[in-house]
Amino acid sequence: xxxxxxxxxxxxxxxxxxxxxxxxxxxxxxxxxxxxxxxxxxxxxxxxxxxxxxxxxxxxxxxxxxxxxxxxxxxxxxxxxxxxxxxxxxxxxxxxxxxxxxxxxxxxxxxxxxx
Amino acid sequence: xxxxxxxxxxxxxxxxxxxxxxxxxxxxxxxxxxxxxxxxxxxxxxxxxxxxxxxxxxxxxxxxxxxxxxxxxxxxxxxxxxxxxxxxxxxxxxxxxxxxxxxxxxxxxxxxxxxxxxxxxxxxxxxxxxxxxxxxxxxxxxxxxxxxxxxxxxxxxxxxxxxxxxxxxxxxxxxxxxxxxxxxxxxxxxxxxxxxxxxxxxxxxxxxxxxxxxxxxxxxxxxxxxxxxxxxxxxxxxxxxxxxxxxxxxxxxxxxxxxxxxxxxxxxxxxxxxxxxxxxxxxxxxxxxxxxxxxxxxxxxxxxxxxxxxxxxxxxxxxxxxxxxxxxxxxxxxxxxxxxxxxxxxxxxxxxxxxxxxxxxxxxxxxxxxxxxxxxxxxxxxxxxxxxxxxxxxxxxxxxxxxxxxxxxxxxxxxxxxxxxxxxxxxxxxxxxxxxxxxxxxxxxxxxxxxxxxxxxxxxxxxxxxxxxxxxxxxxxxxxxxxxxxxxxxxxxxxxxxxxxxxxxxxxxxxxxxxxxxxxxxxxxxxxxxxxxxxxxxxxxxxxxx
Numbered sequence: 001x002x003x004x005x006x007x008x009x010x011x012x013x014x015x016x017x018x019x020x021x022x023x024x025x026x027x028x029x030x031x032x033x034x035x036x037x038x039x040x041x042x043x044x045x046x047x048x049x050x051x052x053x054x055x056x057x058x059x060x061x062x063x064x065x066x067x068x069x070x071x072x073x074x075x076x077x078x079x080x081x082x083x084x085x086x087x088x089x090x091x092x093x094x095x096x097x098x099x100x101x102x103x104x105x106x107x108x109x110x111x112x113x114x115x
Numbered sequence: 116x117x118x119x120x121x122x123x124x125x126x127x128x129x130x131x132x133x134x135x136x137x138x139x140x141x142x143x144x145x146x147x148x149x150x151x152x153x154x155x156x157x158x159x160x161x162x163x164x165x166x167x168x169x170x171x172x173x174x175x176x177x178x179x180x181x182x183x184x185x186x187x188x189x190x191x192x193x194x195x196x197x198x199x200x201x202x203x204x205x206x207x208x209x210x211x212x213x214x215x216x217x218x219x220x221x222x223x224x225x226x227x228x229x230x231x232x233x234x235x236x237x238x239x240x241x242x243x244x245x246x247x248x249x250x251x252x253x254x255x256x257x258x259x260x261x262x263x264x265x266x267x268x269x270x271x272x273x274x275x276x277x278x279x280x281x282x283x284x285x286x287x288x289x290x291x292x293x294x295x296x297x298x299x300x301x302x303x304x305x306x307x308x309x310x311x312x313x314x315x316x317x318x319x320x321x322x323x324x325x326x327x328x329x330x331x332x333x334x335x336x337x338x339x340x341x342x343x344x345x346x347x348x349x350x351x352x353x354x355x356x357x358x359x360x361x362x363x364x365x366x367x368x369x370x371x372x373x374x375x376x377x378x379x380x381x382x383x384x385x386x387x388x389x390x391x392x393x394x395x396x397x398x399x400x401x402x403x404x405x406x407x408x409x410x411x412x413x414x415x416x417x418x419x420x421x422x423x424x425x426x427x428x429x430x431x432x433x434x435x436x437x438x439x440x441x442x443x444x445x446x447x448x449x450x451x452x453x454x455x456x457x458x459x460x461x462x463x464x465x466x467x468x469x470x471x472x473x474x475x476x477x478x479x480x481x482x483x484x485x486x487x488x489x490x491x492x493x494x495x496x497x498x499x500x501x502x503x504x505x506x507x508x509x510x511x512x513x514x515x516x517x518x519x520x521x522x523x524x525x526x527x528x529x530x531x532x533x534x535x536x537x538x539x540x541x542x543x544x545x546x547x548x549x550x551x552x553x554x555x556x557x558x559x560x561x562x563x564x565x566x567x568x569x570x571x572x573x574x575x576x577x578x579x580x581x582x583x584x585x586x587x588x589x590x591x592x593x594x595x596x597x598x599x600x601x602x603x604x605x606x607x608x609x610x611x612x613x614x615x616x617x618x619x620x621x622x623x624x625x626x627x628x629x630x631x632x633x634x635x636x637x638x639x640x641x642x643x644x645x646x647x648x649x650x651x652x653x654x655x656x657x658x659x660x661x
Contacts, residue, residue, distance in 0.1 A: 009129050013136050020140050024151055028229040035223035036237060051312055056127060060248050061316050064292055067238075068323025071215035072374050078178035078215075085176055088219055 039092055040066040043099040050106035070095065131256050135247070138260070142243050142267040145533075146236045148540035149277065154228045155555055156584055157544035162279025163583035168207065169217035170227055171590035174562075179207045179214065180377065184568075184593055184608075202381045210326040210375040213282060227588075239276040239284045242266045242491075249291035250495050253298070253454040254502070257521065261498040264525070268532035269490040270430045277543050283487055286331025289324035290491055293335045294342075296320060298457050301346060301354035305453075311359050318363035322370045329382075334488050337468050342460035346453060406473055410466075411486075420483050430490075432531050436497050439524070443500030446507075458499070461492040546624075550584050553620040557655040558588035561616075564648070565657070567591045570611040572660075574641070575618035575634050577601050585616075602637065613660055615642060620654040 021029035045062035053061070073095060078087035149157060156166050172179050182205050202208055217231050224230030243263040251259025266272065275284045300313035325332040346354045372379050405412050411425040423429035427437065444462070447455040469485060501524045505517040550558070554576075565571070571589075573596040576582050586594040595612050597603040617638050622630035642658040649657040 006129060009133070013133065017136065017140070020143075024144070024147060025229050025233060028224045028226045029233060032220055032224040032230060032233050033237075035220060036234070039219065039223075052310070053312065056248060056251070060245070060292060061296075061320075064289065064323065065316075065319050067216070068212055068319075068326060068374075071212040071219060074219060075178050075211040075215045079180065083176050084172055084178060084218060085222055087178075088222055 039070045039088075042066075043092075043095040044069070046096075046099040046103045047106070050103060050110065127256075131260070134260060135263075138264055138267075139240070139243055142240050143236060145267065145536055145540050146240045146273075146276065147233065148537075149543040150228065150232045150236075153549075154226075155549045155552075156228055156232070156587060157549040158277065158279035160279070160579070160583065162281070163580075163587045165214065165217070165279065165281060166231060166584075167587035167590055168209075169214045169221065169231060170587060172214060172218035173221035173227055173230075174590050178211070181205050182207060183590070202384070206377040206381065208378070208381060209282070210378055212323070212326050212374070213285070235276070235281065238288070239272065239281070240267070242269070242272055242284075242288055245288050245291040246491065246495060249295045250498065252295050253457070254499065258495075258498050258502045261501060261521065261525070262495040265494040265498055265528065266490065268432070268528065268536050269494060270432075271424075271487050271490045273536065273539060274424075275487055277540075280484075280487070282328035283330060283484075286324050286328035287488060287491065289320055289327075290331055290335045290338070290488070292320055293317060293324065294338060294457060294461070297339050297342070298454065300359075301343070302453060304354050304356060305346070305350050305352065309356060309359075311356075311362075314355075314359045314363050315366065318366040319370075321363075322367055322374065325367075325371055326375055330485070331488070334465070334468065334485065338461045338464035341464040341467070342457050345456045345460055345463075349451070349453070349456065403473070406470060420486075424486060425483065431493070432535060435527070435531065439497045439500035439504075440493055441500070442504055442507075443496035443498070446499060446503045447496070458492075458496060462496075465489065465492060547578065547621065548580065550581060550588070551620050551624060553623075553651055553654045554581065554585060554618065555588070556651055557616070557618075557649065557657065558585060560649050560651075561589050561592065561657065565592060565614055568593070569613055570595055570608050571614040571616055571657075572596075572603060572609070572612040573616045573618065574602050574637060575616070575621065577621055581618070581621065585618075601634075614648075615658040615660050617642070617656040617658070618654075619656075623652075623654050 017033065018030060021033045025032070041059075041063050044066040045058060048058045048062045051058065070091065073091040074084070074087050077091050077094075078084045081087050081090065156163075158166070168179060168182075171183055182202075207214070217234060220234035221227050221230035224233065243266050246266045247259045247263030249259075250262040272284065272287075275281070275287075296313050296317040300310065300317060303310040303313065321332060321335075324335065343354060375382075411427070428434055431437070444459075447459045451459075465485075465488065469482070501521055502517070504520055505513050561571070568591065570593045573582060573585065573594050576585065576596070577599065579598050582594065582596045582598065586596075593608060593611075594616075595603055595606045595608050597605050603609060617634060619631055619634055621627075622634065638656070642660075646659045647656060648659055649655075
């Protein structure tokens with residue numbers, strides 16, 4: 001049997017998921033699933049991937065922590081900025097920046113420890 | 116019986132991921148059926164209130180600190196007398212995370228209804244993933260996938276999702292994660308290779324679980340307490356490090372007030388009322404032994420929860436899965452490894468919580484609703500019964516038989532459970548269960564053409580669902596109505612009204628000529644023809660008053 005490379009399988013799965021949301025809810029569906037991935041998952045996974053956890057643990061913990069943390073930041077920033085829309089954007093950029101800095105620090109520490 | 120060994124997380128394979136995604140998309144297809152073809156909101160009273168609050172943030176582009184002045188729709192709760200005591204400053208009465216997430220999805224989806232309901236469906240159906248995660252971590256991919264698969268058809272979860280008890284549904288999602296994380300942490304302590312990261316993640320999960328709804332926090336806490344006792348007895352050691360627990364308690368005590376500062380005062384007020392209500396003897400007396408040996412024997416009945424909610428037959432598609440549940444329990448009781456004790460603890464903890472009246476602790480009227488959490492224990496144990504059935508018998512074709520049983524079970528689920536679930540979702544809130552197209556068009560016109568904060572009298576829409584949902588759809592205006600009355604007469608804002616809606620659509624839907632004529636007579640008395648601002652098919656009219 002010819003083994004299909006993992007990256008093609010995962011790319012196909014992503015396409016299937018996107019097609020599913022587009023099929024049922026058109027562009028709104030695509031935007032929502034993209035929003036869930038970007039706001040509730042990505043920034044926290046960037047940090048979590050450095051921790052001594054299994055892959056499913058990293059994925060699940062990232063999502064459920066992000067799901068609670070993102071609206072917290074959005075809500076209180078929105079009080080300061082007086083706009084929900086602006087706050088969504090600023091919160092995402094802020095959390096992403098923090099996670100990238102932490103990721104850089106954590107991976108740097110890891111490299112120093114292993115060397 | 117199987118050898119007693121500590122579970123290791125098996126590496127996830129491509130096949131497993133494919134099955135996981137395909138099954139979940141199937142689940143999501145089912146769970147989104149109520150709004151795939153009609154973009155009209157639905158649900159019971161709680162649903163319309165939650166939609167209103169989120170839609171207000173979306174519509175105004177402002178975070179909600181104080182509850183807006185739409186008291187008719189918000190004041191319908193049976194707790195309204197307590198409301199002033201609990202929330203004198205009229206702050207948003209949920210932790211802000213709950214409604215903010217909905218509003219974020221409405222913003223990002225650029226659609227109030229799809230944004231709200233698609234996010235809701237994705238989150239509520241994620242119970243598939245969290246139960247899979249717990250059971251996969253403990254018993255491997257097949258038991259994990261089967262447990263998650265069964266959750267798709269959990270009637271209790273489907274009802275809460277459709278009716279609108281979304282806070283409970285959200286807090287419920289955390290329980291498998293909380294149990295898993297505590298299991299991993301306590302195992303690491305017992306193995307003397309402590310991994311505090313699990314303790315800190317557990318603390319964070321508990322913070323967010325508490326914010327979404329405290330009920331799941333207490334139920335999960337009860338289960339963890341029972342597991343700790345059983346584990347301590349079995350391993351003859353305390354399965355946690357006091358210092359780490361203290362740090363976790365500190366994380367919790369700091370983050371909860373930090374993340375919901377406006378709600379903390381009302382939270383203590385609410386707890387006070389809940390504890391007081393527990394002291395009221397709202398439950399009828401049931402025989403001691405009937406209670407002791409009964410699972411569903413609820414003293415006093417359902418208390419607003421339908422009777423079928425307390426029947427295994429009605430909730431689990433008949434009795435055909437009961438043998439697997441019993442086999443699963445037998446497997447856990449006979450095996451008693453730490454992971455088995457964890458799952459057993461969920462049952463024991465739940466039994467203790469729902470039987471506290473036996474030791475004189477009255478449970479209050481609302482406690483039967485706790486049974487919502489039952490499916491999270493029963494379905495994984497049923498899955499365990501299916502996958503471990505062959506572990507009781509030793510013979511050569513054991514493995515083939517195991518897979519034959521699993522395949523047969525999955526086919527049976529597809530034939531029995533899907534047959535019920537599909538029409539349930541497909542016909543949810545059909546007809547007068549939600550607003551009609553005319554009312555939706557009218558609401559869109561009002562949003563665009565009537566000044567913000569206007570008071571609008573609603574005449575005609577006779578059901579509370581129509582009244583509440585119409586308010587939810589026009590969040591920046593105040594609808595003046597009296598619950599289940601055609602003409603409002605008691606609403607405190609009656610004299611502030613500057614606009615009038617004459618909603619004939621319900622009567623047209625039923626071709627109720629008498630109703631139409633009666634409403635037309637009312638219209639003639641209450642309005643002037645030249646003040647008519649909007650009219651769609653003679654079914655929904657908006658007048659300027661005065």
